[in-house]
Structure formats: structure tokens, C-alpha cells
Amino acid sequence: MWNKEFMHPYIPNSVPEVRERMLEEIGVKDIEELYNEIPEELRFKGAMNLPEPLTSEYDLKRHVEEILAKNRSCEETVSFLGGGCYRHYVPAICDEINSRSEFLTAYAGEPYEDHGRFQALFEYESLMAELVDMDVVNVPTFDWCQAASTALRMACRITKRAKVLVADTISPNRLSAIRNYCHPVVAVGLIGHDPETGAVDLSDLQAKIADDIACVYFENPGYLGFLETAGETIADIAHGSGAICVVGVDPITLGILKPPAQYGADIVCGDIQSLGMHMFFGGATAGFIATRDEEKYVMEYPSRLFGIAETSVPGEYGFGDVAYDRTSFGVREEGKEFVGTAAALWGITAAVYLSLMGPQGMFEVGRTILQKTRYAMKRLSQVGGLRVPRFEAPHFKEFVVDFNGTSKTVEEINKGLVSKGFFGGQDLSREFPELGEAALYCVTEMHTRKDIDGLAEALSGVLK
Amino acid sequence: MTPGSGERRMAVGRTSKLRNFHQAKWDEEIIFELSNPGERGVIPTAAEPGIVAEVGDGISAIPAHMLRETPPALPEISQMRVLKHFLRLSQQCLGADLNIDVGQGTCTVKYNPKINDVIAASPKAAELHPDQLEETVQGALEIIYKLDLFFREISGMDRFSLQPSSGSHAIFAMASIAQKYNETHGEADRRDEIITTIFSHPSDAAAAAVKGYKVITLYQNEDGLPEVEALSKAVSPRTAALFITNPEDTGIFNPHIIEFTRIVHDAGGLCCYDQANANGILGITRAREAGFDMCFFNLHKTFSTPHGCGGPAGAALGVVAHLADYLPVPLVEFDGAKYHLNYDVKHSIGRTRAFYGVFPVLLKAYSWIMSLGAEGLKQVARTAVLNNNYLLKKIRKIRGADAPFARGRHRIEQVRYSWEQLTKDTGVTTEDVTLRMADFGFHLWSSHHPFIVPQPFTIEPTESYSKEELDEYVEALEKVIEEAYENPDFVKGAPYNSVVHRIDQSTFDDPEKWAVTWRAYLKKHGKR
Numbered sequence: 001m002w003n004k005e006f007m008h009p010y011i012p013n014s015v016p017e018v019r020e021r022m023l024e025e026i027g028v029k030d031i032e033e034l035y036n037e038i039p040e041e042l043r044f045k046g047a048m049n050l051p052e053p054l055t056s057e058y059d060l061k062r063h064v065e066e067i068l069a070k071n072r073s074c075e076e077t078v079s080f081l082g083g084g085c086y087r088h089y090v091p092a093i094c095d096e097i098n099s100r101s102e103f104l105t106a107y108a109g110e111p112y113e114d115h116g117r118f119q120a121l122f123e124y125e126s127l128m129a130e131l132v133d134m135d136v137v138n139v140p141t142f143d144w145c146q147a148a149s150t151a152l153r154m155a156c157r158i159t160k161r162a163k164v165l166v167a168d169t170i171s172p173n174r175l176s177a178i179r180n181y182c183h184p185v186v187a188v189g190l191i192g193h194d195p196e197t198g199a200v201d202l203s204d205l206q207a208k209i210a211d212d213i214a215c216v217y218f219e220n221p222g223y224l225g226f227l228e229t230a231g232e233t234i235a236d237i238a239h240g241s242g243a244i245c246v247v248g249v250d251p252i253t254l255g256i257l258k259p260p261a262q263y264g265a266d267i268v269c270g271d272i273q274s275l276g277m278h279m280f281f282g283g284a285t286a287g288f289i290a291t292r293d294e295e296k297y298v299m300e301y302p303s304r305l306f307g308i309a310e311t312s313v314p315g316e317y318g319f320g321d322v323a324y325d326r327t328s329f330g331v332r333e334e335g336k337e338f339v340g341t342a343a344a345l346w347g348i349t350a351a352v353y354l355s356l357m358g359p360q361g362m363f364e365v366g367r368t369i370l371q372k373t374r375y376a377m378k379r380l381s382q383v384g385g386l387r388v389p390r391f392e393a394p395h396f397k398e399f400v401v402d403f404n405g406t407s408k409t410v411e412e413i414n415k416g417l418v419s420k421g422f423f424g425g426q427d428l429s430r431e432f433p434e435l436g437e438a439a440l441y442c443v444t445e446m447h448t449r450k451d452i453d454g455l456a457e458a459l460s461g462v463l464k
Numbered sequence: 465m466t467p468g469s470g471e472r473r474m475a476v477g478r479t480s481k482l483r484n485f486h487q488a489k490w491d492e493e494i495i496f497e498l499s500n501p502g503e504r505g506v507i508p509t510a511a512e513p514g515i516v517a518e519v520g521d522g523i524s525a526i527p528a529h530m531l532r533e534t535p536p537a538l539p540e541i542s543q544m545r546v547l548k549h550f551l552r553l554s555q556q557c558l559g560a561d562l563n564i565d566v567g568q569g570t571c572t573v574k575y576n577p578k579i580n581d582v583i584a585a586s587p588k589a590a591e592l593h594p595d596q597l598e599e600t601v602q603g604a605l606e607i608i609y610k611l612d613l614f615f616r617e618i619s620g621m622d623r624f625s626l627q628p629s630s631g632s633h634a635i636f637a638m639a640s641i642a643q644k645y646n647e648t649h650g651e652a653d654r655r656d657e658i659i660t661t662i663f664s665h666p667s668d669a670a671a672a673a674v675k676g677y678k679v680i681t682l683y684q685n686e687d688g689l690p691e692v693e694a695l696s697k698a699v700s701p702r703t704a705a706l707f708i709t710n711p712e713d714t715g716i717f718n719p720h721i722i723e724f725t726r727i728v729h730d731a732g733g734l735c736c737y738d739q740a741n742a743n744g745i746l747g748i749t750r751a752r753e754a755g756f757d758m759c760f761f762n763l764h765k766t767f768s769t770p771h772g773c774g775g776p777a778g779a780a781l782g783v784v785a786h787l788a789d790y791l792p793v794p795l796v797e798f799d800g801a802k803y804h805l806n807y808d809v810k811h812s813i814g815r816t817r818a819f820y821g822v823f824p825v826l827l828k829a830y831s832w833i834m835s836l837g838a839e840g841l842k843q844v845a846r847t848a849v850l851n852n853n854y855l856l857k858k859i860r861k862i863r864g865a866d867a868p869f870a871r872g873r874h875r876i877e878q879v880r881y882s883w884e885q886l887t888k889d890t891g892v893t894t895e896d897v898t899l900r901m902a903d904f905g906f907h908l909w910s911s912h913h914p915f916i917v918p919q920p921f922t923i924e925p926t927e928s929y930s931k932e933e934l935d936e937y938v939e940a941l942e943k944v945i946e947e948a949y950e951n952p953d954f955v956k957g958a959p960y961n962s963v964v965h966r967i968d969q970s971t972f973d974d975p976e977k978w979a980v981t982w983r984a985y986l987k988k989h990g991k992r
Binding site for chain 1: 487491492494495496503504505506507508509510511512514515516518519520521522523525526527529530531532533535536537538539540541543546547549550551552553554555556557558559560561562563565568571573574575576577579581582583585586587588589590591592593594595596597599600601602603604606607614617618620629630631632633635636640643652665666667669670671672673674675676679681716717719721722745747748749750753754762764768770771772773774775776777813814815816817818819820821822823824825826827830831833834835836837838839840841843844846847849850851853854856857858873874876898899902905906907909912913914927928929930931959962963964965966967968969971972973975977978979980981982983984985987
């Protein structure tokens, strides 16, 4: 089937007559001649062992859908999973905009023919800036792992120090990525936590802070769901020894909770997946970094920063790259870390989300989440043998359920829950062995009272 | 009009004409300027009365000092106006679906099949949580596992991770693996240099430097290639790895690559192949045959997933067998019946990102490969090379244009050209040509910095555009160059039919004036 006459819909110049004319123009007889710079010994003589192609669009669709049908999605099963990937409601217009051909298939055009891309991302930066109450926000990076890693490296460059302190309740996966990103240039130390509240152990922080520490990093809410209530004290301690305060935050909390910049954060980072992205098996992440508009901070970003400017026509807005020569695009290894394709379309999607929500929407979604989370904690605490929440602290949308008072493991419990139509919270027994049998539960505005009551009943059943 | 009639008849040998193009120009406000206090764009769901009766407003459970005192100054806009705003912005953006997008060389801007977007939007993908029990995500794990198998065939490597979020991210992962490998062998302190070439992507140098490596960059000879002798001089017991692309950004294939990998191996270094763009060599030549230890592919380039204004992207990172234990965790394994996640990877560099990779991108790449198969991938490469050499022939004929290096030789999938002569003759620069091309609905990119080739521009036609479209692009270039020779000032005043006019670039490098956000703009320019 694959002779020269075969026409694949994605390859227009397969038509023999067209090929002949093009070869004639080039002045060669065969396409093979165009490869004559590749030595014989490098030529691949075998055949790639790939499945037979499904050239019919319908056959292809059916094939992939048959594989995907083996998944059981969170539309079919009530999920209480969170831990960095969240099922929040995605307004229809978010998907409408991010599936537009113009945005979906644009890449690296100039601010002239891609004015809309620049403006949309400038607006993303601007909307996020209001949410986090800071004046500079980057074009998104890959995810929170990358945003936090870069925030720590930025702090080291700004302070000219090479050690950072991280609150040890951070997601172990994020910590793994941070450690690899910092090694061997930056040393990552951990700060302990209060076993009852989860909050940063201030005496441990006091003991470890020193004049060679570049920054202190903590998250609010913490990975384990509790709120860190002593943010200002932590920031003061960091500042007291010339260190920078870096705070990771879930931006969907910020319609209700105080933005970290207002309690002393100098760099704020996190993931925008909550703001209009579906979960996509954890693949729709995008990291943000925010700072004050100070040259010493701005010049340490590795990311693209789209700025606004005037044009030769009065009243017209134009856009472009702020301080491009700090980037690796500008000066290769002399630039700040590296920059490249990351997650721009999710930034545009978050811009749509924040524009739709407005201040009132962000307040209301936060309030609904708080109410439903509190309700869920209350309901689950009535299930025999459970300690809910595990940490004595205020919570936003996640909380740890302690199952040590039951005779079952989280693994057993979650298997039992699946058969009853629920994805139970994430098993923490490997990530935080000191918690024993515990799971991280997440409640969003998407859950109904029926979902939560159903979970409580199912848990009672499983634990019987 | 009957199909196929008229001047724009789409058939071989048509006489085309330049489009009388004008881009959409809405003169659209910044989103904040559309705000009317009280308007709503979307209303979130509320807690049911039964919940409220139990827990009250929820907010009182939060300590007062943790509550936001002033609402975020987000705009307040009704739904249709938000939609209209972003649709207008989209119209002021030229995606590959609309454009003949051959002007962004090195980036392989090809057709992104719509069916793959449809497939990836399925709730069976979109509504999947990464921490679900493995038995409920068997389909997702199967896609990742099969991509691993596909890329083994395409590259000759022995194991792949689909975790890296982009090409630069994969380079960073390769540097991490090289370092971990040397640590495991007690050589990390000594091996502190990496070697790359000036026509390899900036991230080959930059991402390696993040890991603390000193970077040695080899420059090109008159053939545009790094020399074997230069490499021999650069390698030493300090060499950790070579990071190189081939063909390089010039589109010139380095025929001595096997020599390169031998020299680096002899010095105890690892060889890392940047195959971000492999579009001209699929099924023709592979990392294995050239002696590489690691390679990666950008899924948003060669493997057709959309570029999305700059991501989400994705990469496949492959290694030879003895480096498989260094890949990021988790890897997806198959026991003959079930797929599962394997975290027990002896020397793993750990995580490089959250979860397992950019799943919608992986799904689209899977679908694309399944549509083409082995022979189809080869057909892609052969056609991309045909198209490129066709354009090379035509562009070389344009007055003032040149394709430096390797004269008289064929190129693989792209060419780095130069307008140096044009600039000497007329004063018109690459930037000027770029801005005038925008008036015809085309994008033309210069190149990565530094500009080794004077007044560079880089063109990569891929397999996706028809001969008529390639001709149309060349015709627009010819027109612009004709204008440049007749009336250079006219070209230097472009664009005229684009969304905006010449932007004041000085703003962007002046800390007193730059504004990355609207609030910073209002503060700095005296409006707030």
C-alpha cells in the first residue's frame, strides 16, 4: 500500500506528478539523492516495528477510544482525589477559547501577526497579578514543581546564597523535582512541622535560619490541606537574616484567603490548573511565579515576560518581551536557567477563567469550597474509627483522614470504595509513613451533599 | 463558479497571485477596560441549604488574619463580552491552521490533525485523575507504554520516559541523568563540562548549565559544521557529555557524527542527541546507529501536537539499556495482563514534573503515529526534505538572499538563510522583511541568538504544505524583496495590514517603563 502513489491526507505533496515537478526544479531524480549527505553506515536499514497504520479517520478514532474506554473517569465515579490535580468546574468558554485554531496552532509569531497571543498572555499575567497582589507574573512554566524550583533558584541568585529551607510537609513528588533541579548548585534543607497542626515548627526554623540561607519556602494551604497561620512570622524570621520568603499557593483560594504577598512573601508560585483546566491525568498543569516589580527580581526570571508598550500610532497598544537578554533565548548558558515551550495555552485559559469569575466569582467559589469541605470533614468525623481532620488547623479544600483507628489499610479501603462508586483520598502511607494509615481527601465546589453523604455511608460500609 | 475554475484554481501549474490580505484588527481594549462593576461572567455553584444549615458560611472557620481584606481587582464583565474579547484576540493571532506556517524554522510547524484534538478532549482523558487506582486508568497507562515502544523503534534506544514537559525539559533531564551517572561512578566532581555546538538549540547549553556544568561551545567551519579536530581538542577527562543536534539548525547533516560520538565515548563522556526536530530523518537514520546514549523528541514538533501559543508541549526521552535505571520515576510497565507504575528505578533522577507527563499531548502524538505507521513516518520525512530543498532552490534565486555554508549540497528539513546582501544593498534587514511579510499574512522568523549567520532567517516547510502553498510563500517573499530594492523606506515602515504598527522596543529594557502587568502599567505611566 505504501508506494509512491499512496496519498496520506496529512501529506499533500505525495501526488507523483507534483513530486516529479518539484524534483525537476531541485535538479535531482529521486528523493533519495537529497539524503546523500548521510553516510551509508548511518542509514537505518531495518524496518520500524510499528502497528499497521489506521489511515481512516474513523478507524483511528475507534481504536484510540477503545483504549480510553478502559479508563474509569471522574465523571463516572465520584472522586475525592486532589494532591496537586483538581476537579474544579471548567466554564464552557474556557474550552471554547483554548480550542480555537488561532490560539491552538499559533507558536512563536511576532507581536505583529500574533498580537492576540501577546495580549492574551499579558492579560493572563495581569489578572494573576491582581489575584496574588503582585506586579510581575511570568508567562506560565510547566507546573508547580518547575515554578517552585525556579523561585528557589531565583532567590539564590538574588541573595547570592546557595542554601534554601523548605517546609517538610511539601508534596514529596514536588520535593523530588526541586531536589533534582537544585542539585548540585543549591543545597535543599528541610524545616520540621508541628505534628498536631502541620504548621512550620518555628523553633526548628529559628535554629536553621542563618546568613547563608537564601530563602524559606512553604506552601499555603500545605500539601496536607492545613492552612499555615503563622505566615507573617515565618516571613519575618526569613527577612531577619536577609533571606527571601517564597510561598507556594493554590490560586483558587485567593478570592477568600489573604494573598501571601500581604503577609511577607517576596516570591509567590504555584499551579494554575485549578483555574479552568481539566485534570487530563495530571497533564494540564502550568506553573506561575510572581514578584514585586523590582529590577533585581525581574532580571532573575528565566521565563518570558510579556510587556505592554506604545506603537508608532498614538493610542495603540503593542506588546513584546521585557528584558529578553536575561533569557537563554537571548544569551544561551549566560541566561537565567532556560526557557522554551511550556504551557502558554493554559495561561490563556486561566485568563478566560479569571475574567469570567471576577472578584465575586472567586469569592463565591472559595466560599462554596469552604462550606463543602467543612461539611465533609464533619460528616466523615462521624464515621467510627476515623480522625478527621488529622491536623488541628483551618482547612480550605483538602484534609487528611486518619484511618489508624480502623483495622484496615488505606489501600483496602480505597479498593472497597471503588466498588461502591467512589475514588477515596490519596493514600499517604508511603509518602508520609509517620502518619500511618492516612489519606488526603479533596472536596471542591463540584461535590454535592449527596456525594459527600454517599462517601460517608460507603466508608461506614467498607469499614464494617 | 464551478469548482476549480478562476484564478486561484488549485492545481499544479496554476498562476497564483498575492493575496490582498488584511489581518483582523479589532482595536480591542485591555480586559480591565471592559469592566463594569456588578456584571458577572459566570456564577459558581453554591452549597445546598442542607450544608449551609450544618456549617454556616464556612468563612468563619478561617482565622480573621488569614482572610483577604480587599477583593482582587479582577474585571467584572458579562459572559458574552468576555467571549467576544478573547475571540477577537484569537482573530488577531495567526495560527498554523490559517497560515502557511513555514517561516518558523527549527520548530516544525506542521498540520495538527483535528481528530487528535477530538480524541484528547474525551472525558475518558480529560476527567482522569493521576492518583486513581491503577486498575481504573489502564487505558491511559497503555497509551504511555505503547508510546515507549513506538519511540524505541523510531530511535533504536532501549527505554523511554514520557515525563518531560518539553524539549528543553528533556535536555535538562538528560543533563540530570549524565550527572547522576557520573555520581554513581564516582566521577561527578571531575566531569564538570558539557560540549555543545553553536547551531544546537540554546537550551542544550542553558539547561545543562542549570546543573552546574561548564559549557564548551563548538563553532562551525565553512561547511557550517563543527570540526572533528575541534571536538578532539575540547574533550578531556572533564567531559561529562556531548549535547548536539543533527542536522543542525542550518539543516546541514553532520556526516562525521559517528566520529563525534566515538571521540566522546573514548574520553568517558556520554552522548546526548537533541532530536527536538527529527522531521527529516524519521526512518532514515537513528540515534542508535550514530552511537548516542540518549535522545529526545519534541512531540509538539515532529509528532504533530499543537504548539498552543507556546505549550502545553511534551517530549519523549530515550536512553540505551545501561542508562534505563536513571530515568525519571515512575515508568510504566506491562506484565502481560496489566499496566502499572514502577517507582523502583535504582538510580532514578527522581521526578522532573508533577505526575506522568503532559497526557493530552501524549494522546495526540500516539494518534498521529497510529495514523501513519512506519512507512508513513518515512513518507513524512522524505516529503519534508523534498519540500525543503524545493524551497531552497527557489529562495536562492531571490535577489539579496543567500543560504550560507555547504554550497551546492542538499539540506535536510530546514535552511538558515541570510539577507546580508539585501541589507548591504538596501538597508532593509531581516526584521524589516519579517514585518512586511506580516502584511501578507505570513510569519518569518530570524533565528536563535547569537546571529552567526548575518541577517538570518530560518525556513522549515515540513510535509504539511502543498507545492502551491510553498509557491505562494515564495511569491510573497519575492514581492517584499522587490519592494525593498525599489523603495526600502516603504518596507522599513511595515507592517501596514497587520494588527499593530511598529512597537516602541525601548520600553521593554527600561526598568522605569517596562510593565509586565496592567497594574504595573497604570502605576508607572501615571494612570493609577
